[in-house]
Amino acid sequence: MSLEPNTHDFEASLARSTQRSREIEAQVAKDPSKWRVLTGDRPTGHLHIGHYFGSLQNRVRLAGLGIDTMVLIADYQVITDRDGVGPIKERVYSLLTDYIAAGIDPEKVTIFTHSAVAALNQLMLPLLSLVTDAELRRNPTVKAELDDTGDRPMSGLMLTYPVHQAADILFCKANLVPVGKDQLPHLEQARVIARRFDERYGRFDPDAPVFPEPEALLSASGTILGLDGTKMSKSKGNTIELRMTADETAKLIKRAVTDSDRHITFDPENRPEVSNLINIAALCLDRDPVEIATEIGDGGGGGLKKLVTAAVNDYFAPHRARRAELEADPGYLHDLLAAGNAKANEIAEATLHEVRVAMQMDY
């Protein structure tokens, strides 16, 4: 089957979103009070340095600008493409710990899980009535994720999780969603759902819709590859996890793939593995990758790995120290999540009430 028409649509939508993201950044800087951010992660593993530079830093920055921010640990989304939940509790707490260690302020930011917010999940029901199965079946991200699972049949949840994700965003009326480009189809679906709800049940007042249309804030995700030169993946074991010790990090980097040219250059096109390692060092050292490569020169793969190991371990030492402190106080983490879930429930119940009023189901 040809993907071309979709690919074309996708390129156009990516270009639009990139341009729009720039405009939003300018507006946010002027008036952060107009925005509510909702972002989230699936607890399918532990967070790694790709998450850190790709999304955690950005969340800290947005919340630091004074934007009202909600972070979802999307536990129900774990079971879209696999049979069991895995060590879910450990993973949920691992994510929470990394959020706080990275500088997300739990006093200001609401961190919560799907499964604890009944009203959010109930919202999915009316929202499902607003989409067609053809629409769901052509979502390119869902297709790609299903392909990644091999021969798995499409489950009902896999097909409809973009609607659940729309509920994640709409329950708290978030109008800004920082995402990588793979999430753009989901964002577009959420926008369509918001619009259709108001067309069908809304107050027909464009200035006071039940749901605002959320906008994507594109983040530069995917700039770091795994240590084997392929896409970073929680399940491939090719990532430097934030929770790793300095020793574990050193061992992992020692095994990283390089190439046979001893002279180190920064050349992402022709030397993706070597350039990726240089990139990781550049992010940690806040330095220019070309300069780093020149400095290593004939030091070869060994010299490069030594520099990257030191850079990563120095940069993440404070994060890892905060992480260890937090892990030593599970009661504190538990209370944080309980407070976040209570706040999310309050918001979800208020929105569900509005939805029931709009649908004349407020008996």
Ligand code: TRP
């Ligand atoms: N699907 C997202 C991912 O895989 C996680 C997610 C769930 C999410 N709900 C969300 C992201 C709502 C943004 C908004 O990364």
